[in-house]
Amino acid sequence: MTVVRCAIYTRKSSEEGLEQDFNSLDAQREACAAYVLSQASEGWKQVGETYDDGGLSGGTLQRPALQRLLDDVKLGKVDIIVVYKVDRLTRSLLDFAKLVEAFDAAGVSFVSVTQSFNTTTSMGRLTLNMLLSFAQFEREVTAERIRDKIAASKARGMWMGGLPPLGYRPDGRSLAIVEEHAELVRSIYRRYLELGTVRLLADALAHEGVMAPARQTEKGFAYGGRGFSRGQLYHLLKNPIYAGKISHKGKVWDGNHPAIIDQVTWDKVQAQLADHTQGARIVRKRSGSLLAGKLFDAGGTFLTPSHTTRGTRRYRYYVSQAGQDREASFATQIRRIPASEIEPVVITALATALTQPLELLQKAQIPLSLDALPSLGSKCAAISARLLSDQAVIRQLLNRVVVHRDRIELYIAAAGLADLLSMPRPHDPAHTVCRTVRVRLRQDRKVGRLVEETGAAAISKPDPRLIRYLLKARSWWQELAKGELDITTLAKREGVTASYMTRVVRLQFLSPKVTEAILAGKIREEAGPRALIRTDAIAPLWGDQERQYLPR
Incomplete structure (x- = not known):
């Protein structure tokens, strides 16, 4: 008789009752095991591996046991998956389709x-979809109730949990002041008003050796005990909790907890922060080199920041230090990469990695407790939102970036990720997680251009020269179409050769799809201005043009 290998999967959304000797997971597993035993005559046999997800929502597939089960399915270790109910597997129609x-x-x-x-049968599939639709509806309604309850509770000034801010400790649905820590908070507010900027405040605290007090969560996880970063100081100075307020989704209410900072001091600090914010953003946008000290070529050589100025515009690059070594494989062909191309690629790759927090934490070897799961997604989303505005976050996340000919490798620092998430560091502080971005380098006058596998530029950016050519082609063709001037006369009037005008005017007959791609910056990277005004550049058929110039 053929053996049918059966894997039992169990799940429970909340942690309530999991500490009992016989809990919901055990009951599900026992019922499934009995069903498998009843099918023994058909060759069914339970596999030895257990797949239990306790305290995890069915609205996501990022569950440790489910991921192990899917890996075993790919390896051919399982023939049938047995669940107590379909909603134990998933409560999302989209996720179910993927499964x-x-x-x-x-x-x-x-x-x-x-x-x-x-x-x-079609009726069976309809029944299944109806069951999953109700399961998804139940999950969404429950989530709405929880969100509404949190919003209503915060509107009444209640503390709804999480890590308490420095200077406070949890006190039921409120906060109580820890006077020793509160005095440090008051001192930071006073020093900021005296010094004027967060940068000077951070330097002064570091020089004096002032550290954030070491604290522990209710579960025993330690945090703090380090110096204050600028990001931490900004958050501390902007947190309305210190003025006795509770904030939620952009709204602020009076809290039930006592204030550490009086209203007059709070208003002065917010006004001073507002005066300096815009200036700080302008400086960072103009001069910051995001990957300074972290960018390498495939041979391990540094790429250092550099720039050139043309008129009022400043162009930043990362230049290989092997530029004078003709034997260096990277330097012999491409010596520099535009910062405007590689920096957005790196930021996008980091943001993508943060959308899969469980997988990222597992690879980073960061211990994950069940009580940290509910807030993990929101924390990662907050970090992702800061990537565009806070260089310190990116530099804390990145260990190094290695540029190869056919890919870019990002090495994410596990310790930096743990610190940003306020989670315990891995046993190996130097551990990194490698993420690969499938873009390749293309030579363009000794400048490296990043190109996707489709042939499109990694960063969608319209070429102003190509757009000017399109405008010239349209304008000149409208003149010629009137029949009042021939091309030689018009070329003489415009101060160009007839040959040049002929090649430019042909752009008027580009496929609409190719024209739209040029305007959107989605054209193939090699289809530059010079390429498009070659004598034989424009094929007569639109289909041939699209195959030649649109990304694959």
């Missing part, structure tokens, strides 16, 4: 022991 696709690809089926339906 079914993965199961079908591996030749794996699944069984719900309490719901009888046959997915081989």
Whole structure:
């Protein structure tokens, strides 16, 4: 008899009751095991591996046990997946479609022991989709109730949990002042008003050896005990909790907790911060080199920041230090990369990595407790939102960036990620997580251009020279179409050769799709201004033009 290997998957949304000797996961597993045993005559046999996700929502697929199960499915270790109910597997129709696709690809089926339906018939599939629709509806309604309760509670000034700010400790649904720490907070506010900028304040605190007090969560995880970064000081100075307020989604209410900072001091600090914010942003936008000291070529050579100025515009680059070494593989062909191309690619790659927090934490070897799961997604989203405005966050996340000919490798610092998430550091502080970005380098007059596998530029940026050519082509063609001037006369009037005008006017006959791609910056990287005004550049058929110039 053929053995049918059965994997039992169980899940519970909340942690309540999991500490009991016989909990909901045990009950689900026992019911599924009994069902598998009842099918022993068909060759069904339970595998030894257990797949239990306790305290995890069914609204996401980022669950440790489920990911292990999917890995085993890909490896061909499972024939049938047995669940107590379909909503234990997922409560999302979109996620369920992904799971079914993965199961079908591996030749794996699944069984719900309490719901009888046959997915081989149209009625069975309809029944399944209806069950999943109700499961998803229930999850979304529950989430709405929780969000509404949190918003209503904060509107009444209640503290709804999380890490308490420096100077406070939790006190039921409120906060109580820790006087020793509160005095440090008052001192920071006073020093900021005296010194005038957060940069001077951070330097002064570092010079004096002032550290954030070491604290512990209720679960025993330690945090603090380090110097104050500028980002921490900005957050501390802007946090309305210190003025006795509670904020939620841009709204601020009077809190039930006592204030550490009086209203007059709070208003002065906010006014001073507002006066300096815009200036700081302008300086950072003009001069910051995001990857300074962290960018290397494939041979391990530094790429250092540099710039050139043309008129009033400043162009930043990262230049290889092997520029004079003709034997260096990187330097012999491409010596510099525009900062405006590689920096957005790096920021996008970091933001993408933060959308999969469980996978990232697992690879970073950062210990994850169940009580940290509910806030993990929001913390990662907050870090991702800061990537565009706070260089310190990016430099804390990045260990190094290595540029190869066919890819870029980002090495994320596990310790820096743990600090940003206020989580315990991994056992190996130097551990990194490698993320690969599939873009390649293309030579353009000794400047490296980043190109996707489709042939499009990694950064969608319209070429102003190409747009000027399109405008000239349209204008000149309108003149010629009137029939009052021939091309030789018009070229003489415009101060160009007839040959040049002929090649430019041909751009008027580009495919509309190619024209739209030029205006959107989505044209193939090699289709530059020089390439498009060659004598044989424009094919007569639009289809040929699109195959030649649009990304694959």
